[in-house]
Amino acid sequence: MSSSFLPAGRNVQIKFNSDNRNTDVLINSLSDKAVSTTTPPAIIPSTTESHASHSFKFTGSHAFAHKSQKLLSLLRDTKSILGSYREVNREKWHIQYPFIRLNKAQTSTGRIFPKDDNNLSSISERITMRAEPLNKFREQIRAKLHAPEPDMSSSQESINKLNVLNLDLKNGDRSSAENVVEKLDKSSVATLLDERIVQSIKRIENLSSRVADTSSKVLVAGDVNAGKSTFVNALLRREIMPVDQQPCTTIFCEVLNVQENSNKEEIHAIKNIEAYNREDKNTYTKIDFANLFDTISSGTEEYTQLKVYCKDKRKAQQSLLHNGVVDIALIDCPGLNRDTLKTTALFARQEEIDVIVFVVSAENHFTLSAKEFLSNASNEKAYLFIVVNRFDNIRDKNKCKRNILEQIKEVSPRTHEHSKDLVHFVTSTAIPIESGNDESISESPASPHTSDRQRIEDFQSLEESLRNFILKKRSKSKLAPAQYYLENLVSDIGVLAEFNGSIASIEAKTALKELQDGERSFERLCNDEKCIGAKAEKYVEETCDLIVRFTKQRLEHAISEIDKSVINIKYPGLLYAWAFANDVRDIMLDEISKEVRLSEEFAKKETALCISKIQSSGENLEGNQRQIKLDKMYKRDHNIISNAITVSLSDFVDLNFDKNVNDGLSIIGFSGCTLIAVATRLDAFSSLWKITNFIGFNNLRKIALPMILIAGGISVAYIVSDLKRSLTRNLARKIQQQLAQSQYVDTETNRIVRQGRKKMRLATDDLRTRFRHAVEEEEKKRIVTKSILTKSEEAARFFEEIFSKVESMANTLDTLGHEWEDMDD
Numbered sequence: 001m002s003s004s005f006l007p008a009g010r011n012v013q014i015k016f017n018s019d020n021r022n023t024d025v026l027i028n029s030l031s032d033k034a035v036s037t038t039t040p041p042a043i044i045p046s047t048t049e050s051h052a053s054h055s056f057k058f059t060g061s062h063a064f065a066h067k068s069q070k071l072l073s074l075l076r077d078t079k080s081i082l083g084s085y086r087e088v089n090r091e092k093w094h095i096q097y098p099f100i101r102l103n104k105a106q107t108s109t110g111r112i113f114p115k116d117d118n119n120l121s122s123i124s125e126r127i128t129m130r131a132e133p134l135n136k137f138r139e140q141i142r143a144k145l146h147a148p149e150p151d152m153s154s155s156q157e158s159i160n161k162l163n164v165l166n167l168d169l170k171n172g173d174r175s176s177a178e179n180v181v182e183k184l185d186k187s188s189v190a191t192l193l194d195e196r197i198v199q200s201i202k203r204i205e206n207l208s209s210r211v212a213d214t215s216s217k218v219l220v221a222g223d224v225n226a227g228k229s230t231f232v233n234a235l236l237r238r239e240i241m242p243v244d245q246q247p248c249t250t251i252f253c254e255v256l257n258v259q260e261n262s263n264k265e266e267i268h269a270i271k272n273i274e275a276y277n278r279e280d281k282n283t284y285t286k287i288d289f290a291n292l293f294d295t296i297s298s299g300t301e302e303y304t305q306l307k308v309y310c311k312d313k314r315k316a317q318q319s320l321l322h323n324g325v326v327d328i329a330l331i332d333c334p335g336l337n338r339d340t341l342k343t344t345a346l347f348a349r350q351e352e353i354d355v356i357v358f359v360v361s362a363e364n365h366f367t368l369s370a371k372e373f374l375s376n377a378s379n380e381k382a383y384l385f386i387v388v389n390r391f392d393n394i395r396d397k398n399k400c401k402r403n404i405l406e407q408i409k410e411v412s413p414r415t416h417e418h419s420k421d422l423v424h425f426v427t428s429t430a431i432p433i434e435s436g437n438d439e440s441i442s443e444s445p446a447s448p449h450t451s452d453r454q455r456i457e458d459f460q461s462l463e464e465s466l467r468n469f470i471l472k473k474r475s476k477s478k479l480a481p482a483q484y485y486l487e488n489l490v491s492d493i494g495v496l497a498e499f500n501g502s503i504a505s506i507e508a509k510t511a512l513k514e515l516q517d518g519e520r521s522f523e524r525l526c527n528d529e530k531c532i533g534a535k536a537e538k539y540v541e542e543t544c545d546l547i548v549r550f551t552k553q554r555l556e557h558a559i560s561e562i563d564k565s566v567i568n569i570k571y572p573g574l575l576y577a578w579a580f581a582n583d584v585r586d587i588m589l590d591e592i593s594k595e596v597r598l599s600e601e602f603a604k605k606e607t608a609l610c611i612s613k614i615q616s617s618g619e620n621l622e623g624n625q626r627q628i629k630l631d632k633m634y635k636r637d638h639n640i641i642s643n644a645i646t647v648s649l650s651d652f653v654d655l656n657f658d659k660n661v662n663d664g665l666s667i668i669g670f671s672g673c674t675l676i677a678v679a680t681r682l683d684a685f686s687s688l689w690k691i692t693n694f695i696g697f698n699n700l701r702k703i704a705l706p707m708i709l710i711a712g713g714i715s716v717a718y719i720v721s722d723l724k725r726s727l728t729r730n731l732a733r734k735i736q737q738q739l740a741q742s743q744y745v746d747t748e749t750n751r752i753v754r755q756g757r758k759k760m761r762l763a764t765d766d767l768r769t770r771f772r773h774a775v776e777e778e779e780k781k782r783i784v785t786k787s788i789l790t791k792s793e794e795a796a797r798f799f800e801e802i803f804s805k806v807e808s809m810a811n812t813l814d815t816l817g818h819e820w821e822d823m824d825d
């Protein structure tokens with residue numbers, strides 16, 4: 001029989017008869033490990049398989065196993081991707097959120113691409129253009145990234161782009177998430193993302209254990225005496241639950257496979273189900289199978305629940321408890337009445353209850369309690385599985401069916417819609433069950449009556465529908481959340497990968513260009529450093545030469561012409577001759593000092609010029625150039641030479657006759673007489689002596705004395721009259737000699753040029769330092785850019801790889817989605 005829960009046109013091969021070898025092989029191959037989280041069985045296609053696997057013919061249980069296996073694998077892959085996102089986000093690349101406007105996209109280095117930046121269009125372009133040909137997933141991701149910019153006040157933009165990894169950044173006001181994220185630094189965003197990923201990983205773990213969980217609970221509820229226990233026994237093909245014509249079940253009895261109790265058939269009577277632990281004997285009381293009837297029918301309130309571990313000796317494909325795909329636990333409830341209604345409803349509401357099987361007696365139809373329970377339960381579970389039991393006792397079977405279906409329509413319209421699969425009219429007592437130690441159970445009596453055969457077939461049909469219903473419900477309750485969550489998460493990972501990959505690629509491209517540009521400017525800088533350094537040295541030397549030449553020339557000229565500086569000075573008379581002499585000296589020295597100052601000014605000006613030239617050659621360099629102050633460049637008292645040059649009496653007389661010949665004839669006459677006399681005779685003294693002898697001393701005294709006096713007078717008069725000139729000459733000579741002796745010109749020139757050089761050196765040193773810094777900065781920049789390049793390239797590769805992975809995962813999910821739709825109602 002085919003079921004509407006299964007893909008249309010697919011073969012449903014679950015048949016509970018031992019002839020069906022195909023099903024046997026398929027289901028056996030799934031075994032216990034079919035849904036384990038480790039090795040997938042060979043027949044399960046891998047998660048990366050395409051739609052080709054879609055053509056696989058599934059049985060209901062096989063489809064479930066196949067789907068859960070794939071989902072588990074996808075969950076594992078997603079978890080591992082999220083792990084690598086965390087690692088990358090923490091250590092290598094702060095993953096960015098597409099709060100996008102792309103113009104605000106920050107690079108990993110924290111740069112924000114301005115709106116008109118080429119990078120903006122590059123990212124946008126890259127997101128639009130890359131990775132042809134387009135497939136559905138990439139198209140979806142791009143559509144998300146290019147979603148129109150919302151209103152500025154909206155905080156929904158990231159929510160539109162991300163489903164589960166979006167950050168809750170609402171301020172509580174109308175500011176957008178983007179505005180909030182702009183206020184956060186990148187590491188804060190990275191931390192927020194990390195927290196989100198951790199939450200996501202936890203969710204994946206929960207979903208994985210939910211998907212991997214192979215157990216399912218089926219609650220068997222119904223009116224008193226409707227035949228619930230008989231029905232459970234019929235499903236087990238064993239007389240486990242006590243059956244009585246009197247209402248007997250007063251306690252919830254959960255029938256589980258013996259494997260869940262280390263293969264020991266036991267009954268655990270539990271007082272506190274929350275504290276129950278199979279390993280801890282203090283949490284339950286063991287009860288003999290022989291005493292089960294007494295325990296459940298005694299109405300004792302000592303126990304709240306029983307766990308009955310029993311063996312289902314049928315083969316996997318026939319067994320309901322342990323069928324190789326899902327371990328089903330059947331919970332036999334007390335019959336519904338006013339007292340038990342509330343408890344049973346509460347029990348039914350538990351999330352772990354996958355399916356509610358409601359047993360109603362065909363003879364009695366639905367009681368008020370039943371209707372109340374059913375309408376509540378159908379709200380909770382949407383679909384109910386209804387077993388109309390004791391159908392053998394009905395004569396007008398069609399009428400009964402119609403009546404019951406009418407009632408079902410009222411209490412659970414959705415169940416009624418699928419009544420063909422969800423409502424079964426059966427006779428539980430028609431199923432042969434194991435009695436005593438007889439282990440051979442035949443599915444049908446040796447030669448059953450036609451009516452019995454029909455009842456058995458009806459029951460088998462019920463079993464098949466029930467199993468499919470359980471698997472379908474499990475798919476819905478256990479697989480659907482995983483599928484839905486994965487779809488959203490995979491899309492988010494894709495959005496983040498595409499967005500960050502694009503940023504990384506652009507950043508790598510930019511970094512590469514920066515690196516190439518940097519290489520060139522580094523070389524230029526090194527060249528400049530050499531050339532400009534040499535040029536600056538040349539400026540300094542030229543300026544120094546100029547200063548030396550200027551200073552020397554000025555000083556030498558001034559010193560040689562020093563006597564001219566006093567030409568215009570008025571001689572105040574003999575009485576003030578001494579003061580005049582000092583004034584003359586001072587004026588002469590001042591004149592030299594003036595020249596020194598002039599040279600200093602010249603040197604200052606030239607030094608400033610040179611410094612300016614040096615500095616201007618480094619004006620393209622980063623950083624401030626050093627301010628060089630020249631105002632205190634020369635502060636020495638230049639008149640110190642005046643201390644060493646003093647006026648003396650000899651300065652008033654100029655004994656340098658040779659020079660005076662032209663100045664006065666009297667002196668010449670006097671000197672000439674003396675010299676003529678001496679020229680023919682001896683020296684002046686002997687001539688004078690001879691003259692004295694010749695003239696006679698007395699005569700001589702009479703003649704010579706007046707002559708001497710006249711000559712002396714003339715001389716004195718001459719001296720007095722020539723005093724200014726003599727003094728000037730003498731002092732000039734004296735100063736010149738003194739300055740020459742002390743190498744004054746050289747000393748001063750050296751001093752002046754040294755100071756200038758010192759200042760110019762400061763400028764060249766500063767220039768060198770700035771060059772060095774610039775080179776260092778350039779090197780640092782290169783190192784940083786290189787590391788950005790490496791990081792960005794790695795990140796681009798990483799996100800591209802991740803994108804390919806999630807792309808393939810999205811395809812697999814899509815395929816599963818089709819299967820899902822096929823399995824859906």
Ligand SMILES: Nc1nc2c(ncn2[C@@H]2O[C@H](COP(=O)(O)OP(=O)(O)OP(=O)(O)O)[C@@H](O)[C@H]2O)c(=O)[nH]1
Nearest residue numbers: 224225226227228229230244247248249335390428
């Ligand atoms: N004729 C007929 N009798 C049935 C059928 N199923 C159950 N019975 C009988 O109905 C009576 C009650 O059966 P139970 O299985 O104990 O009913 P129950 O719903 O478990 O009863 P409580 O747990 O006490 O509410 C027993 O005598 C069964 O033999 C059936 O399909 N046909």
